[in-house]
Amino acid sequence: xNLEVILRAGLSTGTILIFAAIGEIFAERSGVMNLGVEGxxxxxxxxxxxxxxxxxxxxxxxxxxxxxxxxxxxAHGLVVISLQADQTVSGLSLTFLxxxxxxxxxxxxxxxxxxxxxxxxxxxxxxxxFIGLIFFTDFNLLVYVGYLLIPLxxxxxFKTRPGMHLRAVGEKPSxxxxxxxxxxxxxxxxxxxxxxxxxxxxxxxxxxxxxGWYSNLTTSGQGWIAIALVIFARWNPxxxxxxxxxxxxxxxxxxxxxxxxxxxxxxNPFFYDHNLVFFLQMVPFALTIVALVWGSGAARRNRRGTxxxxxxxYVRGERGL
Amino acid sequence: xxxxxxxxxxxxxxxxxKWLPLATSLGAVVxxxxxxxxxxxxxxxxxxxxxxxxxxxxFGSWGAFSDILVKAxxxxxxxxxxxxxxxxNILNIGAEGQFYIGAFFASMVVLVPxxxxxxxxxxxxxxxxxxxxxGGALYGxxxxxxxxxxNVNEIITTLMLxxxxxxxxxxxxxxxxxxxxxxxxxxxxxxxxxxxLADLAKDYPFFSGITLHLGVVFGLVAAVLIWVILKRSRxxxxxxxxxxxxxxxxxxxxxxxxxxxxxxxxxxxxxxxxxxxxxxxVVHRxxxxxxxxxxxxxxxxxxxxxxxxxxxxxxxxxxxxxIVAGREIQPSGLSFMIQGTILFLVISSxxxxxxxxxxxxxxxxxxx
Numbered sequence: 001x002n003l004e005v006i007l008r009a010g011l012s013t014g015t016i017l018i019f020a021a022i023g024e025i026f027a028e029r030s031g032v033m034n035l036g037v038e039g040x041x042x043x044x045x046x047x048x049x050x051x052x053x054x055x056x057x058x059x060x061x062x063x064x065x066x067x068x069x070x071x072x073x074x075a076h077g078l079v080v081i082s083l084q085a086d087q088t089v090s091g092l093s094l095t096f097l098x099x100x101x102x103x104x105x106x107x108x109x110x111x112x113x114x115x116x117x118x119x120x121x122x123x124x125x126x127x128x129x130f131i132g133l134i135f136f137t138d139f140n141l142l143v144y145v146g147y148l149l150i151p152l153x154x155x156x157x158f159k160t161r162p163g164m165h166l167r168a169v170g171e172k173p174s175x176x177x178x179x180x181x182x183x184x185x186x187x188x189x190x191x192x193x194x195x196x197x198x199x200x201x202x203x204x205x206x207x208x209x210x211x212g213w214y215s216n217l218t219t220s221g222q223g224w225i226a227i228a229l230v231i232f233a234r235w236n237p238x239x240x241x242x243x244x245x246x247x248x249x250x251x252x253x254x255x256x257x258x259x260x261x262x263x264x265x266x267x268n269p270f271f272y273d274h275n276l277v278f279f280l281q282m283v284p285f286a287l288t289i290v291a292l293v294w295g296s297g298a299a300r301r302n303r304r305g306t307x308x309x310x311x312x313x314y315v316r317g318e319r320g321l
Numbered sequence: 322x323x324x325x326x327x328x329x330x331x332x333x334x335x336x337x338x339k340w341l342p343l344a345t346s347l348g349a350v351v352x353x354x355x356x357x358x359x360x361x362x363x364x365x366x367x368x369x370x371x372x373x374x375x376x377x378x379x380f381g382s383w384g385a386f387s388d389i390l391v392k393a394x395x396x397x398x399x400x401x402x403x404x405x406x407x408x409x410n411i412l413n414i415g416a417e418g419q420f421y422i423g424a425f426f427a428s429m430v431v432l433v434p435x436x437x438x439x440x441x442x443x444x445x446x447x448x449x450x451x452x453x454x455x456g457g458a459l460y461g462x463x464x465x466x467x468x469x470x471x472n473v474n475e476i477i478t479t480l481m482l483x484x485x486x487x488x489x490x491x492x493x494x495x496x497x498x499x500x501x502x503x504x505x506x507x508x509x510x511x512x513x514x515x516x517x518l519a520d521l522a523k524d525y526p527f528f529s530g531i532t533l534h535l536g537v538v539f540g541l542v543a544a545v546l547i548w549v550i551l552k553r554s555r556x557x558x559x560x561x562x563x564x565x566x567x568x569x570x571x572x573x574x575x576x577x578x579x580x581x582x583x584x585x586x587x588x589x590x591x592x593x594x595x596x597x598x599x600x601x602x603v604v605h606r607x608x609x610x611x612x613x614x615x616x617x618x619x620x621x622x623x624x625x626x627x628x629x630x631x632x633x634x635x636x637x638x639x640x641x642x643x644i645v646a647g648r649e650i651q652p653s654g655l656s657f658m659i660q661g662t663i664l665f666l667v668i669s670s671x672x673x674x675x676x677x678x679x680x681x682x683x684x685x686x687x688x689x
Contacts, residue, residue: 035476039661075665083672088412088476089624090668096617096661103654104357105364215654224480231474275496278488285481289467296473 006252007134014241014248015146016204020226021233021240022153023197027073029157029235030190031170031309034076035091037198038223039098042216044069044199045206046106049213052114061207062117062200069199070192072098077191081184084313095223099216109213117141117208140208142200150241157237166190170307173314183314198223221285228288232295234305243291247284254280330676337674342627345673349625349666350639356666357659371650378649379642387518387533391603393634393641395420395595395612397540399619400626400633401547402591408551408628409564409584415464415479416592417616418486419457423593424600425490426456428506428607431513432498438510445512450539450597457593458586460486465585469578475585483616494607505608515602536598541634543591548630560584592616613644614657621664 020037027034034040047068052061072094079090117140125136136144157163168176169186177183205218212218225247233239257263257280261271270276298305358368379389399416406413427449429435436448463482467473491504500507515535522529551557563570563577571577599611618640626632640660647656672678 079665079669083669084675085668085671090665092412092414092476092620093661093664093668096621096657097665098661100654100658100661101360104360104652104658107364107652107654221480221484224477228477228481231477273496275492278492278495282485282488285484288481289473289478292473292477293467293471296471 002256004134006249006256008139009252010245010247010249011135012139012143012209012248013251014245015140015143016201016209016222017226017229017244017247018146018150018241019197019201019204020223021229021244022149022237023194023201024227024230025153025157025194025233025235025237025240026166026190026197027194028230028310029166029170029307030187031173031307031312031314032077032080032187032191032194033087033091033311034073034094034191034194035088035227036073036076036094036098036223037201037226038219038221039095039102040069040072040195040198041098041202041205041219041223042102043072043098044202045218046102046109046202046213047199048203049109049112049114049206049211050106052116052207053109053112056115058115058117058207061114062203065203065207066196066199069202070196072101073191073195073198074188076195077188080313081187081191084315087311087313103215106213106215110215112213114207114211116211120144140204142204142208146241150237154237167307170309173309177314177316183316187314198226201226225284225288228292228295232291234295234298235307236305247287250284250287254283326680326682329679329681330672331679333675333677341674345670346625346627346636346667349663349670353659353662353666356662357655360658361655366652371655374650375642375646378646384530384532385645387531388645389638389641390533390537391641392613392644393637394534394536394540394602395599395615396619396622396637396640397537397634398543398591398595398598399615400622400637401540401543401630402588403619403623404626404628404630404633405547405551405560405591406584406588407564407623409560409580410567411465411468411581411584411588412476413461413464413479413585413588414476414620415461415482415589415616416595416619417612417614418479418483419460419589419592420596420599420612420616421483421486421490422460423453423457423589423596424607424611425486425493425596426593427453427597428498428509428600431509432506432607438512440512442512446515446601449513449601450594453593453597454590455593457596458590460593461585461587461589462582465582468585469581490607491609494609498607500606506606508606509601513601514605515598517602532603534598534602536595536602539594539598540637543594544630544634547591551630592619618644618660621660621667624664624667 020041024034024037044065048061048065051064052058055061075097076090076094079085080087119138119140121138122136122144126132157166165176165181166186169181169183173183202219206213229240229243233243258270258277260268262268270280354372358372361368361371379385399420402416403413430445430449430452431438436445438445460482464475464478467478468475494506495504498506517534518528518531551560559570559575559580562573563575563580567577595615596611600607604611622633622636622640626636643656643659647653
């Protein structure tokens with residue numbers, strides 16, 4: 001067990017959660033809750049893997065993964081924005097739909113090898129003592145994209161004009177409408193962006209960080225953890241990123257905990273009774289529940305962060321938000 | 322030039338016609354099969370051949386039909402549990418976990434064992450059923466409590482609890498109760514087997530090989546019970562009112578928090594009973610993957626049945642057929658895709674229930 005290894009593994013696998021969570025932050029900031037993240041990630045992972053395999057080009061695969069997630073999210077957009085259906089149920093059904101589509105189209109991909117997104121060491125930055133070695137050496141390119149996306153998305157949401165429009169639509173759509181901002185257009189756009197980022201998160205699994213197609217085990221619930229992170233993070237990209245990296249580290253930590261026979265001079269129970277590992281595997285899911293309870297508590301104390309119109313369809317001319 | 326026609330949504334002022342919910346559900350199923358057929362065709366399959374095979378694999382013989390009913394049994398129970406919760410706008414997606422915990426609790430009766438295995442069959446089975454119900458109810462209590470007290474989103478907690486339940490079961494079947502290192506427990510003593518129609522084969526040769534077991538009766542009785550609760554009891558009225566208008570329910574003095582917890586426990590109890598029925602009626606041991614996504618199919622069954630307890634039964638049979646056929650046809654994810662598409666279309670088609678959708682000429686619109 002090595003702190004450096006755990007930290008680096010966290011930065012690497014945490015990237016998956018960060019893409020998905022930031023995508024969901026965009027969608028929810030516009031007032032559209034999309035619980036279909038797991039399905040969009042899975043279809044993104046499958047499309048990226050399949051296209052990468054067929055074309056033997058990982059970049060085309062990446063593009064396909066992003067678009068697949070985005071296109072699927074438009075189905076959700078159509079149902080909840082235009083047809084004003086219940087967002088939670090529609091999001092849930094999107095997960096089923098995405099999973100089913102991914103399983104059918106991804107039939108026969110298991111066990112194949114594809115080209116992957118390259119691993120790179122950043123020049124200059126990697127030369128910084130200690131930090132360079134941990135943060136900027138030998139990571140998949142997408143990990144660095146994650147580094148950039150966090151501050152950029154924060155800046156976009158809170159400091160730019162389109163970001164302000166986005167928040168306005170999620171807080172008070174009727175006011176945004178009266179200022180000439182297209183509520184439907186904005187919601188479609190950010191639902192699509194959220195879907196693209198979820199697709200990217202899936203592609204990050206299948207053709208970058210842990211390459212391969214393992215049917216619905218590819219994502220194994222990470223889409224849901226990402227949604228929980230969004231609530232826990234109060235719709236803020238920085239906090240979501242911290243949570244994402246933390247979950248990444250936790251995953252590695254629970255793996256490493258099974259290795260040594262002794263920990264801090266004590267017999268390691270996980271080494272001697274291998275079945276106890278099942279309890280370690282529960283930890284991320286249990287912790288997600290804890291994070292949710294925490295996030296909901298914060299939500300009751302102050303409503304800051306929660307988009308006021310989240311989950312509420314907008315109908316022009318009707319009373320409401 | 323503008324397109325001369327435009328789709329217009331008008332809010333319904335009068336009640337929805339009685340036949341319309343049924344029509345939209347049927348329509349959703351038909352369209353889901355068509356869409357899935359198109360996807361199959363696009364990836365190079367032959368939808369007609371697959372669907373014909375689908376039909377013969379599921380309705381081709383009495384044996385196959387009995388297999389469908391066996392698969393439909395847990396779906397009826399879980400679909401009923403989901404219906405009750407959804408009626409109150411509590412989205413319990415945790416039936417999968419509640420099913421596993423129910424199966425675990427029931428199995429403990431014979432694995433520990435809690436009562437001597439030479440007790441009468443009816444006593445063992447009754448105790449197992451009660452334990453299954455208890456296990457599911459306790460596992461439903463957790464998200465119910467978190468929702469009622471901390472207002473935590475129950476969709477995510479129930480889903481997370483699904484994963485946890487599966488790891489919990491694995492711990493026991495890989496460890497203490499493993500059958501010689503395999504990831505399953507030893508086969509239960511016959512005293513813990515639910516009676517099957519095949520048991521009657523000695524007297525009625527027709528039943529030989531028919532796997533239908535008593536669990537299906539649990540499903541039918543539960544359907545009546547849930548119908549009575551929802552349509553004929555005060556509690557059912559409260560559930561419906563909370564689901565429709567929580568504010569009004571609050572003003573009427575209904576304790577919403579208590580109801581959230583109780584409904585989650587009832588919903589979990591039904592899933593737990595389904596778990597018991599599956600281990601005692603079908604696999605006769607606790608093992609991995611006793612559920613083929615029953616928890617999720619149950620969610621779709623409930624929506625497609627429009628939360629009507631009696632409609633749950635035929636819908637569960639349809640989904641049982643999908644699962645049975647899904648075991649045999651390629652690609653194996655097809656039944657899952659059809660289920661997902663059905664749910665998505667059911668949700669979308671609700672627009673017809675809320676609005677009159679008309680196609681109007683644009684210039685009429687301008688004159689109006």
